[in-house]
Amino acid sequence: MDHVTRILDQWHRERPDLDVAPMGLLGRLGRLHAHLSREIEAELAAHGLNRASFDVLATLRRAGHPHRLSPGDLLAATMVTSGTMTNRIDQLEKQGLVERIAHPEDRRSVLIGLTDKGFATIDRAVTAHVANQHRLTAALTAAEFEALDALLSRYLSAFEEKG
Amino acid sequence: MDHVTRILDQWHRERPDLDVAPMGLLGRLGRLHAHLSREIEAELAAHGLNRASFDVLATLRRAGHPHRLSPGDLLAATMVTSGTMTNRIDQLEKQGLVERIAHPEDRRSVLIGLTDKGFATIDRAVTAHVANQHRLTAALTAAEFEALDALLSRYLSAFEEKG
């Protein structure tokens, strides 16, 4: 019996009027996310990164040459607010991993570019990160993996438009 | 094509050496968690609570009469550090939802008890919260719900001991 099941049992005893089946599913998803996040953060720390800085560098890296995007582009890719993105860029700039470059056509804007050091760092980090993700999903059989991925994708579609 | 699929396509183009299937599954789980968390926080705010305070009150409520637990007990139930729990209790105490009571047998410890106001608040909030969870899982058919819950449970067992 897992942690979430115990919680459901307690609710059933104290508030039998509640149907807590959705709480079970959402609770398991939440705890799973917490465990996975912890593991991923620990691995990224070995590269001097956290999830926040990794996500920004990864977004620039996978955008392809010349590895430059505006803060607004980065914002659209990461589910955070503009103030958070400003702070993330500030930290990465201090570490010498990205640089702010004047936008050639719009003086309101700016381009965030990977430095050579930033490129080397993210390429190393993403290789290790992907290996870690394989490790973290190794507990699932191939069939379970496919089924879970399909269900998550299906569920996610309720929150994100299909394009 | 969802947001995560676009990310995988980009990695495939830029780093074809990486097998990003696990990134897809973990990315979908992460985004789903983010969407669900946002919805749940918004609903709890209507009761003057956030996820943190709700979890503490809910733990006390479902523990049953006399609705008192030590900070250590609360800690074991919530995946946070001791400093975080101290802060949560402080905030709830300020709001008059819980009270600190001297532990009768161990002067190092203390009991956190629901006040009448705290009891009324959590009973109202959990009813609304459960209704909201039903809404948030309504996109899934009964079969999908069962399959997803089973797979999450199975995956979670890789991180939490069975008892």
Place this chain on the structure above:
DNA sequence: TCCAATTATCTTGACGTCAAGATATTCGGA
């Protein structure tokens, strides 16, 4: 041409969390 609306980014102040360590009490072996 002008200026109000829009767009893009940054600033500010508050909040929740964590890691590390401080403080106080209890436990248990010599």
Place this chain on the structure above:
DNA sequence: TCCGAATATCTTGACGTCAAGATAATTGGA
């Protein structure tokens, strides 16, 4: 009985995030 180890909670300082709003530049209609 004594005292070092263990236990329980709290404190401190740093960090990442958000909401709201400030600043600056661009756009488009009159």
